Amino acid sequence: MALTQSETETLANAVDDSMALAEDLFDRLATETADGGGVTRASYGDGEQLAHDMVADAARGLGLEVTTDLAGNAYYVLPGRDRSAPQVMTGSHLDSVPKGGNFDGAAGVVAGLAAQAAMKAAGFDPARDVTVMAIRSEECSSWFRGRHGGHLGSRAALGLMQPAELENAIHLGTGRTLGEQMAACGLDPEKLMASPPHLTARDVSAYIELHIEQGPVLVAEEKPVGVVTGIRGNTRARDGRVLGEYTHSGAVPQAHRHDAVLAGAELLTALDRETEAVLSEGGDIVFAAGQFGTDPDMHSLSKVPGEVRFTLDIRSLDEATLTRMRGCAESVAAEIEARRGVQVDFGGFSVSQPTVMAANHCRLLREGCRALGIPAIDIASGGGHDAQEFDRIGVPSSMIFVRNDNGSHNADEAMEIADFALGTRLLAWMLADAL
Amino acid sequence: MALTQSETETLANAVDDSMALAEDLFDRLATETADGGGVTRASYGDGEQLAHDMVADAARGLGLEVTTDLAGNAYYVLPGRDRSAPQVMTGSHLDSVPKGGNFDGAAGVVAGLAAQAAMKAAGFDPARDVTVMAIRSEECSSWFRGRHGGHLGSRAALGLMQPAELENAIHLGTGRTLGEQMAACGLDPEKLMASPPHLTARDVSAYIELHIEQGPVLVAEEKPVGVVTGIRGNTRARDGRVLGEYTHSGAVPQAHRHDAVLAGAELLTALDRETEAVLSEGGDIVFAAGQFGTDPDMHSLSKVPGEVRFTLDIRSLDEATLTRMRGCAESVAAEIEARRGVQVDFGGFSVSQPTVMAANHCRLLREGCRALGIPAIDIASGGGHDAQEFDRIGVPSSMIFVRNDNGSHNADEAMEIADFALGTRLLAWMLADAL
Secondary structure, eight states, X not given: OOOOHXXXXXXXXXXXXXXXXXXXXXXXXXXXXXXXXXXXXOTTSHHHHHHHHHHHHHHHHTTOEEEEOTTSOEEEEEOOSBTTSOXXXXXXEOOOOTTBOSSTTHHHHHHHHHHXXXXXXXXXXXXXXXXXXXXXXXXXXXXXXXXXXXXXXXXXXXXOOOHHHHHHOEETTTOOBHHHHHHHTTXXXXXXXXXXXXXXXXXXXXXXXXXXXXXXXXXHHTOSEEEEEEEOEEEEEEXXXXXXXXEETXXXXXXXXXXXXXXXXXXXXXXXXXXXXXXXXXXXXXXXXXXXXXXXXXXXXXXXXXXXXXXXXXXXXXXXXXXXXXXXXXXXXXXXXXXXXXXXXXXXXXXXXXXXXXXXXHHHHHHHHHHXXXXXXXXXXXXXXXXXXXXXXXXXXXXXXXXXXXXXXXXXXXXXXXXXHHXXXXXXXXXXXXX | OOOOHHHHHHHHHHHHHTHXXXXXXXXXXXXXTEETTEEOOOTTSHHHHHHHHHHHHHHHHTTOEEEEOTTSOEEEEEOOSBTXXXXXXXXXXXXXXXXXXXXXXXXXXXXXXXXXXXXXXXXXXXXXXXXXXXXXXXXXXXXXXXSOOSOHHHHHHTTOOOHHHHHHOEETTTOOBHHHHHHHTTOOHHHHHHSOOSOOTTTEXXXXXXXEOSSSHHHHHTOSEEEEEEEOEEEEEEEEEEEOOOEETTTSOGGGOOOHHHHHHHHHHHHHHHHHHHHHXXXXXXXXXXXXXXXXXXXXXXXXXXXXXXXXXXXXXXXXXXXXXXXXXXXXXXXXXXXXXXXXXXXXXXXEOOEEOOHHXXXXXXXXXXXXXXXXXXXXXXXXXXXXXXXXXXXXXXXXXXXXXXXXXXXXXXXXXXXXXXXXXXXXXXXXXXX
């Protein structure tokens, strides 16, 4: 049942009052994890630990219960009237990419804390526990190489982590395995694996995550808030290679060549066209080959390139589109292999399913925007988020995006505190009663 | 005037007899400049000097006059009846690329010496001096960075070297300037620059160079010898860049992106098609982007790539084709820039003119192949050679290619001595009387 208009206004004002706390946390996080213009908070590393210590202190200062789980995730709990009822949860992660921005992740944790502070200050007495989860290692793709399932902190809490990941994921900075890296943070990964999940679908009635938008849509549309309808799934090739033959770039006739770069360029151009076709049919898709290059130890201006390595990242809200693009890549590659005498090896495609956000959450979020007078649009999330892991185990889940200029994963993230306040009003409105 | 059939046979047999000398030189060169499977004879460095000393000794052993010029090139002279008449010259270079093959360069010097030995042994009394030039620093692109005109030894001898090159060319191994590197070889580069050219068009009636083929054409065509019709010119971009914008590869809609890799791939694919069009019209062209890549410090699987660096190497026997391809690159780039919101910067195109071999030489070479029963085809040279510098100052010039497997500039060069003997027969036939 939604709040009355008077309750809505009281809570909104209390959220505005809690912005001093939020700004203080953002400022101190930026200062104390500063690294060359941006911030660095390594997954299961120093910067992340510093952020956890700082925000947990603030939570204790607000009189919240603070606990942790075996994976090092923290929980700030505003107790509800029925302590045994499934809790309403919000949260996000406190790690960052190397030299990233101050808001990707931290905004969701700080917003949760500000919402809890506002609920306390406004005298809201929740029916059930309202918990903020400060999650570990969401940015693990930037910190751990090797085969792992991503979103390490939330997946560990939800029982989705496999024991093999503790060995297979290798920290890019320290060279330690994930297990060793967790142990170095004072955790006990063996106990983690031997124990039941910290959270199950029975423990959580709803998960809602506030996050900065990582793209330019809200800026372009001049809207402070986005109601996330889904998280794009992806299909990725991390270790793509085209193998041709290194030869003299003047003396070998074109027809005798096996040019890996021209073969690779033709493949990307074909995938680019298929992407345009999906979009022109009204489908949802983004596509990039973020890494593509010849071997600096082998290549030369005057050699036909014999090898190129590449990555592919194809994302869509629609699983059928991912399947279509993978099929396109494979059939175009086969044709290029036959014609050019090269070998195209995608190194296997990983697949991550799209997530459709809980329909009742989305409906309530739109209702909340109307009640609070917040201009908002529906939006797709291009990046993966911990919310999709909650969805995976069956927790009704959703996300609020806050307008942010210059994208994320860089030092220039630019979220206005006024937009953050609107997003936090919406979050508090959902946590206080709606869910 | 060509040799009689009887003279031709006598000379051919004498050439076969001189193969023992040639094989001995090849073996000793390979052994004494061995480096990790291949050979290393640094331009104006130790391996080159060792080769010069060894082959000059062999020339003296044959009773030839041996001289050098101020650039360190050596001349082995079989005196003619008229010592004042312009000489007939052959030759090639004795340096190699790092860990290169035994025959690229050395084959031409050894063939010249073997031809002189055969002429002496068969009692040929040439009308004019027949000179073998052992040239310095033809592989200078692999040894000296910085702005220089290439083919340093021959260009110095022919008066084509600019004084600034002595300062601008920096040896990759020693860090010395070209001038310092020459001085370390006991040469006097200042005196070289202050002196008139060692060779002018008035001093040389013809230059003919035997060289291994650097491509696969003679192997594929099953011909031991190629009559080189021209040396491809080239137009090159050494410092090409596409500048786009790094953004999140999931969150930024395709239409908001400025993807440097997709822009670069589209450019290369367009140039590849234009190359095919030139070939289908019967034109001569080869094209490669030997280096193409995103920045390892900036790129990521999950970032839209904001920059790619590339090289272009476009070669043709026809200058108009080079102009056409440059025009194609520039117009396609302008269209891509406008559509994708990226910047394509070729960093300036260098241009090296094609060289058309002397028509009378080519005619005589084909006639010689017939007289000697050597299966041969016309062939283009894709790589640059000292012969083009002789052509540049107006000396009628030509080249003989000898079949060679596995390309050149690598340890696996594979020239059969039987093919070399046929090429040397043709060279001796040209030197003895034809030119």
